[in-house]
Amino acid sequence: MNSVRKVPDIVIGRLPIYLRALQVMAAEGREVTSSQELGERLGISPAQIRKDLSYFGNFGKQGMGYRIPDLIHRLKQILKVDRTWDMILIGAGNLGHALAQYQGFTPRGFRLVAIFDNDPEKIGRPIGLHTIRDVGEVPNFVREHGIQIAMIAVPASAAQQVADLCVEAGIRAILSYAPIHLKIPPGVLVQYIDPAIHLQQMTYYMNHGT
Amino acid sequence: MNSVRKVPDIVIGRLPIYLRALQVMAAEGREVTSSQELGERLGISPAQIRKDLSYFGNFGKQGMGYRIPDLIHRLKQILKVDRTWDMILIGAGNLGHALAQYQGFTPRGFRLVAIFDNDPEKIGRPIGLHTIRDVGEVPNFVREHGIQIAMIAVPASAAQQVADLCVEAGIRAILSYAPIHLKIPPGVLVQYIDPAIHLQQMTYYMNHGT
DNA sequence: ACGTGTGAATTAGTTCACAGCT
DNA sequence: AGCTGTGAACTAATTCACACGT
The missing domain is CATH 3.40.50.720 (NAD(P)-binding Rossmann-like Domain)
Known part of the structure; x- marks a missing residue:
């Protein structure tokens, strides 16, 4: 986890893209995903996605991946769009x-x-x-x-x-x-x-x- | 000049922004500008602008800067928008x-x-x-x-x-x-x-x- | 003196690769 | 076995700083 260090703008720029893709997955009824799968959908490397998310905390589970509703919730908080x-x-x-x-x-x-x-x-x-x-x-x-x-x-x-x-x-x-x-x-x-x-x-x- | 080497995408992404700003300057009746001035308008460093342009040729004159109509013309050619x-x-x-x-x-x-x-x-x-x-x-x-x-x-x-x-x-x-x-x-x-x-x-x- | 063009130095960003948890 | 999280290695991008032409 890395909650203190300044997060690069370029990382912030990708978070809404992750969020959008996760919301599509959620609408498809999916519950869980991996950096691999998300990366494939977006044309972004899995390592990049994991690194980006790691600026904000440990949202995944080793061997399991990420729970989609949880990750959506966390990204909304981070981007401050958990409100209107x-x-x-x-x-x-x-x-x-x-x-x-x-x-x-x-x-x-x-x-x-x-x-x-x-x-x-x-x-x-x-x-x-x-x-x-x-x-x-x-x-x-x-x-x-x-x-x-x-x-x-x-x-x-x-x-x-x-x-x-x-x-x-x-x-x-x-x-x-x-x-x-x-x-x-x-x-x-x-x-x-x-x-x-x-x-x-x-x-x-x-x-x-x- | 560097006409052979692959130009980074990020540089290509900035060229339309330069072009747009130059067209504004041209509309203001300006004839000449510098990487300094263009950079100030766009919030981009002068060195960055010079380096970006240098991928495509030597468009400026030392001590003088860039002739706006010429640079517009060259950027349009590069971006292939010198046609419709x-x-x-x-x-x-x-x-x-x-x-x-x-x-x-x-x-x-x-x-x-x-x-x-x-x-x-x-x-x-x-x-x-x-x-x-x-x-x-x-x-x-x-x-x-x-x-x-x-x-x-x-x-x-x-x-x-x-x-x-x-x-x-x-x-x-x-x-x-x-x-x-x-x-x-x-x-x-x-x-x-x-x-x-x-x-x-x-x-x-x-x-x-x- | 001014301002470009550009190698060199620096800083930023990405990918690798693997320890460690499930 | 599967997949995250992350230092280390690598690659890319930016800025520095100065030689050189006007």
Whole structure:
């Protein structure tokens, strides 16, 4: 066990992937797995998985493997998704609508609680179970409800300004869909999703001729 | 210069990020930059940027830095996005609609040319400039048009089946939004987008108490 | 003087291989 | 026998630091 030493970011990055795979196994009715099996499913070496988990404790049994429900429970604790995190969404365009309807957040520990936009045409309109609010209400809303996570789905041209607003309001973590790198003060976490980045990584390896 | 040696994947992963930042700079009317400046914008060390670029050639001038339009041009060549790649999309739900309307593909080297779904209610309906086609037409369409890239935006329960169909049809690269790890034969590239994974990485570092 | 390109040094991450528990 | 947990060995990635061209 290694509960004191700093855990590398790259290890933290893999834990949600393990969790997701384990939840699939659990849904298949499986009770037990091994680092071998999990590794095969994910294309990761068994040693890597064991080493990663060993940063947090001894979750397996020699000769037996890992009890899936237990490991899911431990990973949820580690990632702090054994509870539900409220999130806001800024940007009610096409992507914002898709995120507003997405059913995948709740089972993974997240809940969208409000949606904001700056377009007067959109403000007041319903979107899923929500009503689009004025982006100017973000600071009050965040403070009143103690929101820590924001998703940004606005055009690149507005993203920095929206991010600044979020940070100012006290948001601690941002998931941005805007295709720009945000300037964010230390202490605030940011992650990016940009499909073109992934596509461009793949085209490097492709032959266009054929 | 190092044009022979195998370039690490992790380097390839950063090139699209450099390209994106350079395109922002170009839009700002900038002509020249340095590894220092680019690094500051992206939170990457200047040495890292120089080393990454040096895998592909000597793009800068000592004492001068990099000419932005030239470097953009070279990166586009390297990533093979100095041309346009046709893509298909499978899944015309909320996310599929957002992807169908997304204006960000074209300027980055990609074009969505057809959208498929398996829901008879949806097939034939318009979506953006397209009409939703029957997913059964994927193989013929891919072969006739020589499509190499597919985006998958279907529920997790259908994703593996859809991926198999794509691979069978000759697709060489898949961008999947389904929250499962796909079993894909070697030689076919896959990338995943799953917002919950990013969110769970951030919650690890957050204090929920406060 | 400035800033690249790059070997060398350093740091980080992965895999090996095996002791030890079930 | 099976499979974890983990130091040790190895491999990969990053940063250093400086020669060299502008």
